[in-house]
Amino acid sequence: MTHKKSTIQLPTMTPGTSRGIAVHRFGKPGARPKVYLQAAIHANELPGAMALHHLMPMLVEADRKGLVKGEVIVVPTVNPIGLAQLSGNNHLGRYDFLGLSNFNRNWLDLSGAVADSVGKQLGADAQKNVALIRGAAQKALAAMKPQNELQTLRVEIMKLSVDADIVLDLHCDMDAVLHLFISRRDWPGNAQTLAADLGAEATLYNDPYPEALTFSGVNGALWARLADRFPEAAIPQACTSATVEYRSQHDVSHELGESDARNLYRHLVRRGIISGRAGKPPQLRADATPIAGMDVGYSPATGILVYHVPKGAMVRRGTAVCEVIDPADPRGPKARKQIVARSDGILFSGKQNGKLAWPGAVVFRIAGPKVLAHRKGMSGLDD
Template identity: 30%
Template sequence: MNVTEIVIEGDTPGIAWRLPILHFAGTKADAPKIYIQAALHAGELPGTALVHFLCERLRQAEAEGRILSDIVVVPHANPIGAAQSHFGEMQGRFDLGSRTNFNRDFPLISLRDRELLIENLDRYPAVDRLKRQLIHMALGADLVIDLHCDDESLQYAYIDEAFWPEAADLAAALKMDAVLLSDGESSAFEEAVSFAWKYEVPGEKKAKLPGKLSVTVELRGTRDVYPEMAKEDAAGLWRFLAARGAVQDDSVAPGGFSGPAVPLDNIEMIRAPQAGTVLFHRNIGERVAEGDLLATIITSPGMADGTIDVRAPQAGLIVTRVSDRLVRRRGDLMKIGSDRPSSVTRKPGTLED
């Protein structure tokens, strides 16, 4: 394993961040190149725990000559966000200076313009320099895995329809409970990567990208950071790498994915009609029927008419749930993966900011 680092100079005097990059050299020239990063939202740490144990396996495989692909691992992709704290709480999702989500506003370019990403970097603020260098590294790979987590959540992934159903092997290897099929219409990291591949020839869009993959994996919830869980997730990602020919492991047998694969238009975003204390009646992983009681919002504590019930607009699987119990008006409560499109019109792109 070779370790390098990218130094990102701050936008104010005396500040710099260091970004460690782990490299494993492959022995097979035609094996798919791999890029794995974790904690782009700096406080989302299940992925960092996963890659810690995955790298143990990779180092052993390297010593035994079983690394076939060039593999790049970024265990904590956002040192800028990790350094942000407000009243004792890390603020790792949004850049406090620009109020931009660290997983939005990645440059949308053609693959052939990849090197332009890192030209004249000094003209960009630190956050943009970080984003440009991350996506530059990713565009040198064939399989790109961006490890995130949700709030309270099942194991699931956002996968562009251009990679489905080929990417079902990743869903099976990581024992995902669901896959959300995205439309590739945002500037989030994994969709910026797929955009560059789709428009490798500017103006000519590819509908399918065989042999490629760029995916956001949601490793359950923010508090699901445990040693045995991380080791099992690392074993799952190892199985995927072995199945795709990135590492040699003859003991790996490919499995099948039996969970739902749901288009984003079929996701019911359950939101609080008013502010108040939320009392959940249903948990992640449960299937609900149309009209089922999902939550009660206490809007006026102690008053006879002080509650509002929130019910399921249609049947489906509860994929995520918010961990906060004091919710704002129109705040997110749940995502439910359903069999038919939601009646609420969705804009192209991501479900949330």
Template identity: 35%
Template sequence: MIHDVSFTVPGDSGAPLRVPAWRLDSGLPGPRAHLQAGVHGDEIAGMLVLHKLLPRLAEAAARGLLRGSVTLVPQANPLGIAQFRQGRILGRVHEPSSRNFNRGFPGSAAQERPLGNLAVWQKGLAELAAQADIVLDLHTDDEALPYLYLHQCFWPAGEDLATALGAEVAILWEGDSDGAFEEVVIAPWLAEGRFEGRLVSTVELRGQGDVSDALAERDADGLYDFLRARGLIADPVQLPEWRGRAVPIGQMETVFAPTSGVLVFERELGDLVQAGERFARVIATPGDPASERALVAPQAGLMLTRYRDRLVPQGAIVAKFTGSEPSSTWAGGALDP
């Protein structure tokens, strides 16, 4: 049976906004999972994935295959999806407070009476996931291969998720992640020191433009198989061995635009680029050959992400690469601001 566990938050105008959420509870012993998408309101792929996954889980429950419970929040951020400007959604940052929607979750969750609608929303999501053993937060990058963020305590146990979703890279973090949703979930687990059977991950489902039935069905299949492998669905599956790369976050290389201008990539996502090898250029003043600035890889690695637009502002993240040595620019926290 599907239970409506939606909650409301005050919108920026004061009018109540609904966060739609559904829970399937078997009443039987088993894992408790929480899956959500769209914490950044402009990252759409996961919304379609969970839209396709929900009826499959309902069918499994109807067939008596569900163990434990699963909560789905397919469109988690009504504040973000309301921020349309000139035909484009600006869902990464909460405009009234200028705060990234996926930062500050621990502080909001700790407030007995949250101050401001952003904190009310963050606390509501944190409470909805609080009893779960498995928590997946679905995001997308600009342009990217599929990849995962996981705390290092979940590795290599989290290889099953990477395998099921076809993720080519797992980025392993420690310390803190600048208050992302993942951090508020893991905090009590770290205090207990108990991780068996638990997992929390930020899942990056490629890029913002990668929204299609074919990709969503592939990812829904992957999530379904992962939940089977974890015992939430009593239909066992043997996942193949993962053949991707696990990279400590401090070894990830982030390349920034040295100037604004026309961005031209000369290598593709997934390409292995050698140290010092040119992978893109920025033309600051079209018409002036002397204005071209070549961008090179700081160390050998896989091109994991790329800037989506082809007119880039100075200081924007142009690309991220895996690395095998500590990055000279690593300063702690999350990879993105």
């Protein structure tokens, strides 16, 4: 049996408090391929933790049977800081109470440190380059001296992920269908089989990586940034990194958790991490589309938000997706402001009916196939 549970102890921030992160490892340390799975960096997004709750017993069983060929690291809830952010009977896990920053930004771009330490040694041997880059990235992390709890969390978690062949960061949206954010460098390839195995209803690619330092972004971008910086060297996209959006915050059930875990497990089999037969990948539900083709609807005003179209629907340009109602305006239909789609595509996420909207609030996202002039250069990570 190889399964080991350990705890990353974070530094104490206030007298009488201390937090740790539970880490589960399966397989021989250093075995390949290596997959790193984490959930709930946005700590109030628990569908991914539910999927891992159902996946872990499957991994324990695979381990008991000696089927774990690669290495699997599972962090079921990666953010104990956010998990503790209870306020007025609400759980607020997206932004750090201390610095008010989004927990899924400001991850560590190690490409500069890696380039400085081993850039000159990168050559035509891709395998050798991969080993050099992974070693240098671990060294850069080991040299860091994080000062507080959140910085320590970022450094210690990246020590687990930065040398993995697959990194899956499990999130969810407010009201959404299952969708992925990936790098174009992984598509079609490994990201396409991931999308098929997980049943993604939309897949959006950064080309090649998001400028915002998201967790899955920095793990994949390490390779893309170094490949751009050293065009003469053979630097493969050695890590398939994806943000998996497991539908809506309230989409938590044993049925969904079990089927999501089965789909993850099948993907680990397909990638050779666990022995077994993955079978033919399920039919891909949607082709990948560019982030610059993602239409984002912003509320023009404040008021009551109501949708006309269910999430997951195909919409046409010009369709009124939702409206914002001024509750103080007595003129009935004239009190309602429509927000229309500016692209054909899949309405893959939004908020729930009845939420309060405010000027500039993101109210929907549509995955369209064509780059939109009004979205060029925008990340879409604006909330």
